[in-house]
Amino acid sequence: MKELLTEPIIAFIGALLTGLAGFIFGKRKLRAEVEGMNADNEGKEIENADKLVKLYKEALDDLGSRYEAKFKEFSDLSDKKVLMLQQQIDFQKRINEQLKAEKNLLKAENTMLKTKLKENGITITS
Template structure:
């Protein structure tokens, strides 16, 4: 018994590990609560990130309709201008064709008149 009383501090320290085992037992619930809090925080951040992604996607899709409509109108306008240019070009060629036909008829008449005057 003297041995136990003389070495009581040493035995107590050895059994309880200098307080580490006792601290582990008391702080285990605290650590579990902290872990659950961190897990909940991570889950809420995941949910928020998902909401942000959905929001960005929705915004992009809403903007897509506007951009498509603008691009479509630009293309229609470009084709309308192209058609106007081509119609003007056709009118120019028709006037040139008419002028060349008239010039050809005049030259044929002059050639006929020249042949008739030499005979």
């Protein structure tokens, strides 16, 4: 009967000791794996930060050339607008000169008609 009781107790104690040893060594292994994962995560964070810095650097490096292109585009548009306005001014000056010439022509015609009316004895009161 003693054997009947001692074998399960020994088996139970053996299982308990095996479980305890597995827990202790497994805990160390698990801790080492977690530290390895943390190191990998830090490395990935550094890589991601490096990629982000590169993206910002590329954007900033490109900013100067984009600014120059936009400034040139704006300058070209301004020059075209100045040219167009100058052409409009010249056109208006030509129209004014034509209107002055037409006015002088009409004045001369009006004077001539008044003279003819006076010669024919017609008086106009204006």
